[in-house]
Amino acid sequence: MxxxxxxxxxxxxxxxxxxxxxxxxxxxxxxxxxxxxxxxxxxxxxxxxxxxxxxxxxxxxxxxxxxxxxxxxxxxxxxxxxxxxxxxxxxxxxxxxxxxxxxxxxxxxxxxxxxxxxxxxxxxxxxxxxxxxxxxxxxxxxxxxxxxxxxxxxNQFINNFLIEKYDSLFYLNVLNRISLLFKEIENCIQAKDVEKQIAFLNKLHNILSQTIITANRQYMFDIKLSYLTHHFKVLIQKVKQMELMKNKVINSQDLLKLHELINNITIKLKDCANFLNNLNLMLCERNMDEVQEAISWFFQAVSSKEKSINLVVENIDDFRNQIQQYEKKNELLKTTIKAIELVFQNETDVHDLIIELNENCDLITKNINNLNHQSLAQNQINYEKLFYLMSQTNQALEKLKNSLTDLLNLAVNKFDDYRFFVYTLDDFRFKFFQIENLISDQDLKVPAKTLQVINKSKLELDNIFTEANNNYLGTFNLFSEKIDLLQIQLTEVICDVVSLVNLRLMCKQAFLFANKYRQKSSHIDRSLEQLTKLYNQQNYPDTLEGLINLLTKIKTNTKQDYLELN
Missing domain, CATH: 1.20.58 (Methane Monooxygenase Hydroxylase; Chain G, domain 1)
Structure with a gap:
């Protein structure tokens, strides 16, 4: 068992x-x-x-x-x-x-x-x-x-846009070749002959892509040629209208040049049409670029003549009113420029703008005198000369306007900089003044280092303020460099002073609480007497530390005696 x-x-x-x-x-x-x-x-x-x-x-x-x-x-x-x-x-x-x-x-x-x-x-x-x-x-x-x-x-694109207008035999042959290739590819697919199928597909791809590129280029050249031809015909009509005008709007030499351009462009347009019909697209493109450049020159020549006529005929009255307004305000403009020059006489950028303004004013005055000599009562008007003078004067007026705007903006910016300088300088001085008043009112014993920073900053601000009356620009640049340092010094001073005020306030609150227990113990009474001496000496950090330690002991003793704090 x-x-x-x-x-x-x-x-x-x-x-x-x-x-x-x-x-x-x-x-x-x-x-x-x-x-x-x-x-x-x-x-x-x-x-x-x-x-x-x-x-x-x-x-x-x-x-x-x-x-x-x-x-x-x-x-x-x-x-x-x-x-x-x-x-x-x-x-x-x-x-x-x-x-x-x-x-x-x-x-x-x-x-x-x-x-x-x-x-x-x-x-x-x-x-x-x-x-x-x-x-x-x-x-x-x-x-x-x-x-x-x-x-x-x-096939649809060629039939709709090209085959009736250009060489139809070329496209018919190409389309027949492509149709035969489709039949060959279908036979290869049925017979599972992959190699022949790939070869025929590559051939089909090449023929299709080349035909598409050719048809597309021919169509685009056709559109471009039609546009250039139409544009050229419109310009020819404008030249004919200028020739039929009673007044002298175009001289014989310019007219001869225009007719020479017309003949050259006409020949090149015919060449382009022939090249396009024969599918010689490279020569067609080259000639078409030359035609486009020639028509562009022709268009500029006709447009300048047409513009001069329209500008003179339609805007001469408004232009003269504009000139009259300028002549009326010219004295005010000169007075304003002199006032700005006087204020900123040591500023090189302002001085350069004023020189540019004076040059524009002289040019405008010269053009006005030339326009006054041009008689509009003659049977034959030299529109080109009038157009040139009006264009030059308009450009000078526009340049004058832009220069004047730049000058005013520059002056405003400089005034803004000056206001900012004065405001910032006064703001620093006022804040240091407030700090001194706070120290005086609160009877604070500020550390010597803080007082040294205050006095040094005040002296530096006073020197900047005095120097600004003699050399504003140099003082402004100096102040811009020192503004960050002054801000740091001001922040440090404020922190030091505010910390002293806060420490004293905390000490007062702690004394109010500790005095309730002064009679409880002779040790508490002696400690409060010693802390009061430290407080009167404005040794606030040590005073606050001692009060905290004393209150901690009071709290501990109260808990041991099973008493509640008041």
Whole structure:
């Protein structure tokens, strides 16, 4: 009995170990079974009809693909048989009793899993193989459809815009060649001749792209030539109208130059039309650029004449009124300029602007005198000379306006700088004055370093204020450099003074609280007497520290005596 009791724990331990080992094997078998079932479920959903159908639907070529479809169907049947066999095995392995046959179950479930993995790999290989074949044939027809659509658009474009106006034989030959290429490519696709198909597709691509580029350039040149021709005809009509005017708006020498330009442009336009008709697009483009440049010169010449006439005829009265207004305000303008010059007599930038203003005023006066000599009562008016004088005067007036605006803006900015200088200087002086009053009113003993900073800053501000009356610009630049330093010094002084005031206020509040316990203990009374002396000496940091320590002791003693603080 005693031996049994001794061996009982060891027996229980062995039984528990055996039970734990069985649980581990059962768990491992369940995981293998679950993994195999998951792989089986994935394979069970496979259906090869979606792979076989595209081959059957490839146009009417079922005989050509009969062998491929037969192989795919055989694989489908074999695949289904293996899946059904795997299902039967899984049904057997899923029985609860078989899970405990560890060696047998482990060997067979691993073998089944390996077979399913092999089946999955083979399935993926077939899918990739058939997918690539389907994509290849589909892309072949998609590519052919794309080129056929491009050909239809090109054919429609040529028929609508080019074939009736230009060389129709060239485009008819090109379109026939493209049509024959389409037939060759279709034959290659049906015969599965990939190399010839690619060669014909490249040839089709090159011919189509070159034809599209040629047709597009010819059409764009045609539009450009039509625009240039129309623009040229309008300019010729304007020249004829100028010739028919009673007054002298254009002299014979200029008229001869214009007619020479007209003849040259006419010849070049004809050359462009011939080159365009013969599809010699490079020469056409070169000549068209020359024509465009010549018409641009012609347009500028005609426009300048036309502009001079319109400006003089339509705006001469307004222009003279503008001149009269300028003459009336000229004295006021000179007075204003002299006043600004007097205020900023040492400023070089202001002086340069005033010199520029005076030069503009002299030029305007000179042009006004020339305009007064030009008689408008003559039968023949020299519009070009009038236009030149009016343009020059307008430019001088505009320049005068801009220079005057710049001068006024410069003066305003300098006045703003001066106001800012005075305001900032007064603000610093006033703040230091307030700090001194606060120190005096509160009877504060400020550190010598702080007093030195205050006195030094005040002296420096007084010197800047005095120097500004003699040399404002130099003083302003000096003050701009020192303003950051003065701001830092002012901030430090304010912090020192305010900290002293706050410390004294905190000391007063602490004394009010501590005095309530003065009679409680002689030690408290003596401590308060000593702290009062420190306070009267304005040693506020040590006073506050002592008061805090004293109040801490009072609080501790009160808790020990079970008393409440008032």
């Amino acid at each position: 005693l031996v049994f009791l001794i061996l009982l724990p060891f027996l229980l331990l062995v039984i528990f170990g055996a039970y734990l080992l069985v649980c581990l094997f059962v768990r491992q078998n369940n995981l293998l079974l679950k993994k195999t079932k998951q792989l089986y479920n994935n394979l069970k959903l496979s259906n090869f009809n979606c792979v076989i159908s595209p081959f059957q639907l490839l146009r009417n070529e079922k005989q050509a693909l009969e062998q491929s479809i037969k192989v795919l169907k055989q694989f489908q049947i074999k695949f289904d048989n293996e899946i059904n066999s795997a299902f039967e095995q899984l049904t057997v392995y899923s029985k609860p009793n078989n899970i405990y046959r560890f060696i047998w179950f482990n060997r067979n479930i691993k073998l089944l899993n390996k077979n399913l993995q092999h089946l999955y790999t083979k399935q993926q290989e077939y899918i990739n193989l058939t997918k690539n074949a389907i994509v290849y044939f589909n892309n072949s027809y998609d590519c052919l459809v794309f080129y056929r659509q491009a050909f239809c658009f090109l």
